[in-house]
Each structure stands twice: as structure tokens, then as C-alpha cells.
Amino acid sequence: WTVLKVLQEHWSLDVCHGYALDNHLFPLKEIICVKTLYNYVDFMLLRLRNIDLPLKVRRRRTACSIKKNLKHMGRSIDERDSNVDERNEFGHWEIDTVIGSKSKSDNVVLTLVERITRKYIALKITSKTSFAVNEGIAYLKEYYGTKFSQVFKTITSDNGSEFAELSQIENDASTKIYFAHPYSSWERGSNERHNGLLRRFIRKGKRMDNYSCEDIMFIADWCNSLPRKILGYKTPDELFDFELDKIYAS
The missing domain is CATH 3.30.420.10 (Ribonuclease H-like superfamily/Ribonuclease H)
Incomplete structure (x- = not known):
């Protein structure tokens, strides 16, 4: 179910996990945590690869800085x-x-x-x-x-x-x-x-x-x-x- 949601509907692993829990799709003991799902992908235990998880391969840590407001288009x-x-x-x-x-x-x-x-x-x-x-x-x-x-x-x-x-x-x-x-x-x-x-x-x-x-x-x-x-x-x-x-x- 998770593999199909990721590949066909572009859901994240977190969304799959949360939706399954919230809607009681499976017995609680059969639902594994999100971190374990990501580990399964890393260890190739699911029919998914990291490239199938767009946010995982795109996310980078970037520093935030506030620059002086150079334009005044209207109300700040x-x-x-x-x-x-x-x-x-x-x-x-x-x-x-x-x-x-x-x-x-x-x-x-x-x-x-x-x-x-x-x-x-x-x-x-x-x-x-x-x-x-x-x-x-x-x-x-x-x-x-x-x-x-x-x-x-x-x-x-x-x-x-x-x-x-x-x-x-x-x-x-x-x-x-x-x-x-x-x-x-x-x-x-x-x-x-x-x-x-x-x-x-x-x-x-x-x-x-x-x-x-x-x-x-x-x-x-x-x-x-x-x-x-x-x-x-x-x-x-x-x-x-x-x-x-x-x-x-x-």
C-alpha cells in the first residue's frame, strides 16, 4: 500500500504513516514508524529508492539571513x-x-x-x-x-x-x-x-x-x-x- 501511494500518488512516507494511523487502515502492531520506513528504503527492503522520495533528495540545510529592505512596494x-x-x-x-x-x-x-x-x-x-x-x-x-x-x-x-x-x-x-x-x-x-x-x-x-x-x-x-x-x-x-x-x- 505504501509503495503504491508513493509511486502513483507521490505521497511522502510520513503522510502514508499518518494517514494509515488516522484512518485505522491496518492493525496498530502492523504499522511501523516513519524512521523505520526510511531505513527500509535505505537498505532496499522496499520497492522504493531514495530518488522516489523527492523531498529527501532535494532537501538541504541552508542558513537564513535577513537583509535590509531595499524596495518599498507598499505596506510592509x-x-x-x-x-x-x-x-x-x-x-x-x-x-x-x-x-x-x-x-x-x-x-x-x-x-x-x-x-x-x-x-x-x-x-x-x-x-x-x-x-x-x-x-x-x-x-x-x-x-x-x-x-x-x-x-x-x-x-x-x-x-x-x-x-x-x-x-x-x-x-x-x-x-x-x-x-x-x-x-x-x-x-x-x-x-x-x-x-x-x-x-x-x-x-x-x-x-x-x-x-x-x-x-x-x-x-x-x-x-x-x-x-x-x-x-x-x-x-x-x-x-x-x-x-x-x-x-x-x-
């Missing part, structure tokens, strides 16, 4: 309410773009992650420009209609030029826009983590316009249906739908 993340930092309230998002090739003629994926539920939105847009980003946001505003500002209470961005006009959202919505410090990707860690999941399917250097909107949607759906340890092995879709039900019922 320093002004953001502590509820956002502590993930105490639904509706606070991180935003980013993911490129394929370095060609300016290539499409781009606009991504957003909600900080509590880890809901991942991935939209294919025409280019890495502020105009294309705002088109993507306009689609979301139309989709959620009058509830947009309740679903998107805040959005936190980096200082990329494609987000230069992002604050225009505040002109006709109560959504607040914040900007992280330059070179401080850990301040949008949830988004960075999910973009890493996207890279499992679309490697760097591959043209994004080779992938359809349906392809991008499939990847986002996979991310949102993946049980997470941090969510008590619930899925982002489950928790996000629960929050939406509360908003639309009010």
Missing part, C-alpha cells in the same frame, strides 16, 4: 496583524509566480496559498507582468463575487515587479496587501513549499505554455487532496470547504 509585512503570523484566522494568503523557461514569451503560473488550510490555487497567466497578475486576481474576484474579501482578507507578496500593481485590489475590496522583505522567502514559507510540490510535475526550464490550464488544475487538485501531517492528516480541500461553508452560511 511588519505591519501585518499577529493573527496572520500565528495562523489564528482563516483568509490570509501568500502569493507568488512560478516560471517555466526564462523566455519572456512563455506563460507563467500564479499561485496562492491560504495559511491555515494550505489551500493551493494555481492559475495559468500569460506572462510575468503586473497586468497578467491583475488579470488572475480579477478572475478570483469574479469567481468569489461579494465574498471575495472574506475569503481573501490579506495577501502577502514578495517584491517582484509583477506585483507592483497588486495594491490596486484595495481600491474596490477590503482585502489588505502586504509585502515581505526582499530576499526573505521564508516569510512566505507556505507558498514556497507548495511551489516545490508544483515543481515535481513541471521541472525548471520546461516551457509553461506546454501545459494546459487543465494540467495546472490537475496539479493543484493533487496538492489539495494530499493529506498533511500539519493538518492532522486532513486535506486542504476538506478544511477549505469547511471555512467556505461558514462564510456562505452567514
